[in-house]
Amino acid sequence: MxxxxxxxxxxxxxxxxxxxxxxxxxxxxxxxxxxxxxxxxxxxxxxxxxxxxxxxxxxxxxxxxxxxxxxxxxxxxxxxxxxxxxxxxxxxxxxxxxxxxxxxxxxxxxxxxxxxxxxxxxxxxxxxxxxxxxxxxxxxxxxxxxxxxxxxxxxxxxxxxxxxxxxxxxxxxxxxxxxxxxxxxxxxxxxxxxxxxxxxxxxxxxxxxxxxxxGDGEARDASRSAGGRRRRLRVAWSATLGFNRVHAGVAAAATRALGEWERCAGVEVNEAGLALDDPAEQWRALRSRPQGTPCGDRNAARLAELFAGFDLLATPTTPNPPHGPGGPGDAMSVGLTWLFNITGHPAVSLPTAAPADCGPVGLQLIAGLHADAALLRAAADYERRVLAPTS
Known part of the structure; x- marks a missing residue:
């Protein structure tokens, strides 16, 4: 390989x-x-x-x-x-x-x-x-x-x-x-x-x-119909989650990878239309006052609503490409990841074709709470159909 x-x-x-x-x-x-x-x-x-x-x-x-x-x-x-x-x-x-x-x-x-x-x-x-x-x-x-x-x-x-x-x-x-x-x-x-x-x-x-x-912990496979036949995975796409500024090359690489998956597999991708709140203040408050009350659960409620209609949420893994010794500048490298540390959702970062002007960047897939087994099955399907042909 x-x-x-x-x-x-x-x-x-x-x-x-x-x-x-x-x-x-x-x-x-x-x-x-x-x-x-x-x-x-x-x-x-x-x-x-x-x-x-x-x-x-x-x-x-x-x-x-x-x-x-x-x-x-x-x-x-x-x-x-x-x-x-x-x-x-x-x-x-x-x-x-x-x-x-x-x-x-x-x-x-x-x-x-x-x-x-x-x-x-x-x-x-x-x-x-x-x-x-x-x-x-x-x-x-x-x-x-x-x-x-x-x-x-x-x-x-x-x-x-x-x-x-x-x-x-x-x-x-x-x-x-x-x-x-x-x-x-x-x-x-x-x-x-x-x-x-x-x-x-x-x-x-x-x-x-x-x-x-x-442990195995296999949950019910929600991607199969009652008759046992596999249905199309429903994937919601959001480049920004509603609050990030995302480098154009990073967004393009993740979009191309997701589009290739949709073209060669039983995956249906739709724009999520998410307008989530920036979790920076909440994350920092939880770190400084771990026994305190969370700063609100609007994001969790919106994600619960999204996962009622979709199997997965897809985003770039980071808003920015890998930075050099000078640092990321104003970019928040955690901007698309740290929300799911607050909400607890499982997530996986997968490789994409590396843009020449960016270097390696990832496609992040997120699933509903405790849907880890389904998340990794979907990730394996992406890997097999999108990455294996060019491996």
Whole structure:
């Protein structure tokens, strides 16, 4: 498979590695050794990892191989993963991934203290680079996780998202990032805004993460009729959500991707006509007074009305393209993501064809509360029909 930058992927996806290890075509030890070699070869230019755990990872991989020899069933057997530094291996999601057979190989970089914009990962060797666009930010705060996956060092990395910190680096690095419905994972902050999630190379890997960390939890499939026949997904499109100023190239890339999906699949896209309130004040109030009363629920009510008539809401992932060292300027990179940290809706950022004047940007799909399974099925369909033909 080719990635959005046009060069060969350097490491198989998580699902492929797990299947190969489970069937005895390779071992966990070999898969982890490959990942460690990729980090040594590639991270000198990327600075995605602030620590690499060679010895521990090799020991853990050997333990996975031994468990498989005893007949253990491990759905992520031998899959090397990066772990967001601020999450660590003791986070709920990391512990679940390790229990499923994944092997953490190192800590991925996050912004250092006082880092403006929260989009540059910090390491002792320098800031984290964007593997898909020279000189551009990889996004944040899960900067190292996005860069490590995009560069082909690991197929999956843990992230966390309080305002878009999983989805933004996924968009700017041209990979996939998933924010689950709030409450499915323990909150990372008192306000309940920050939720863990994965950055991965494919939607199949995101689904594998979901099964390992969250359980199957398959809800009723609302995209099928009572007779069992699949109907057209109804997708509402909003470039701005009613309050953002969106870069023309970013909007065009997301519109083209959504249009291609509509042309080649059973998807019906309509303009949402949304006029939501800018959530900036509410988000900041919740962060500063996490036990206080929310500043209003008009956005939640409007979204509930929208999802009564549509299966999905689609937007660009960010209003702006990846910025350079000078920062985003007046653009609010979180402008299309942080509302859904307040409302709790599940969301996924998917790659689009990268405009030459923008660099990688993402298409964000949002589903109704607890419709995570349907969201990821739709994301997989988009990936198969829109991305696979040009992979």
């Amino acid at each position: 080719r990635n959005g930058a046009g060069h060969e992927d350097r490491l198989a996806d998580a699902a492929g590695i797990a299947a190969a290890v489970a069937r005895g075509r390779t071992s966990a030890s070999a898969a982890v050794a490959d990942a460690l070699a990729a980090i040594r070869r590639l991270d000198g230019n990327t600075n995605a990892f602030c620590a690499v755990w060679d010895e521990w990872a090799r020991e853990r991989a050997a333990a996975v191989d031994a468990a498989l020899g005893r007949g253990a069933a491990l759905p992520l057997a031998g899959v090397p993963i990066g772990v967001k530094r601020s999450e660590g291996i003791e986070s709920f999601q990391a512990r679940r991934l390790v229990a499923a057979g994944a092997v953490p190989v190192g800590a991925t970089a996050v912004p250092g203290p006082g880092t403006e914009w929260k989009t540059w990962g910090a390491t002792d060797r320098g800031t984290t680079a964007n593997p898909r666009r020279s000189g551009a930010s990889p996004g944040g705060s899960s900067a190292g996780s996005g860069a490590a996956v995009a560069a082909g060092m690991v197929p999956m990395a843990t992230a966390s998202d309080g305002a878009g910190s999983t989805r933004i680096p996924a968009a700017w690095c041209g990979v996939v990032g998933y924010k689950p419905t709030t409450g499915l994972l323990p909150s990372r902050d008192a306000a309940g805004l920050t939720v863990g999630g994965p950055i991965a190379r494919s939607v199949a890997d995101i689904a594998l993460y979901r099964r390992a960390v969250l």
